[in-house]
Amino acid sequence: MNIRAIILEILKNRIGEYASAKKLQENLGLSLTFIYMLVKNENIKSRFKYGRKEYELSSFFKCLNFSTNMYPISNPLTQEDFYINNFFNWSPKNEIETFLENMLLDNLGEFCSTKDLVQMFGISKTSWYDLMERGAIMCLNIESRKIIVTRSLLPFLRESMQDF
Incomplete structure (x- = not known):
């Protein structure tokens, strides 16, 4: 199992399959600006839940340059x-x-x-x-x-x- 899969499993257990940009910021230590820039420029799956946009964690991880x-x-x-x-x-x-x-x-x-x-x-x-x-x-x-x-x-x- 590679490091990306391990990190993805840890995060899925903590925050679930989908996460808001704020949750991604809190759990990954990335700036909101970087997260929104990545979401805007890459094809990341998302959904609206309770009036806010959430991003699919596995799709988000595929876009990161690890x-x-x-x-x-x-x-x-x-x-x-x-x-x-x-x-x-x-x-x-x-x-x-x-x-x-x-x-x-x-x-x-x-x-x-x-x-x-x-x-x-x-x-x-x-x-x-x-x-x-x-x-x-x-x-x-x-x-x-x-x-x-x-x-x-x-x-x-x-x-x-x-x-x-």
């Missing part, structure tokens, strides 16, 4: 680095990590931006971008924006807590 930071790495990862960055390593291992995961998802949602992380942790944008480039945090590129998968922060936070 790429990820999961590009081939020139230097192979060590076994320890592979374990830290593995998709299946995102689940919490103890009560503290469960609390952290719940806090992240409650405050940031499934996806967030670097601005959200700067506000929450007080760490500069440059540091977050460096982590994304190294592959420590998974992000999606939608046009020129980087959208971070919030659950991918858990291995980074786990590694950071071990330093204390």
Whole structure:
């Protein structure tokens, strides 16, 4: 299953098959201007419900220009680095990590931006971008924006807590 299908399933479970532009903005962290521009220029299926326009989620996702930071790495990862960055390593291992995961998802949602992380942790944008480039945090590129998968922060936070 590719990353686009995983994200689509997560969003369908949260907001349903159709969503308004406001819900898309809240859940994806995209600006309303970008959403309306995309809807206007692309052939996205929509419907009117309760007097407002809703857009089909799968049709909206087909129009997004996705790429990820999961590009081939020139230097192979060590076994320890592979374990830290593995998709299946995102689940919490103890009560503290469960609390952290719940806090992240409650405050940031499934996806967030670097601005959200700067506000929450007080760490500069440059540091977050460096982590994304190294592959420590998974992000999606939608046009020129980087959208971070919030659950991918858990291995980074786990590694950071071990330093204390």
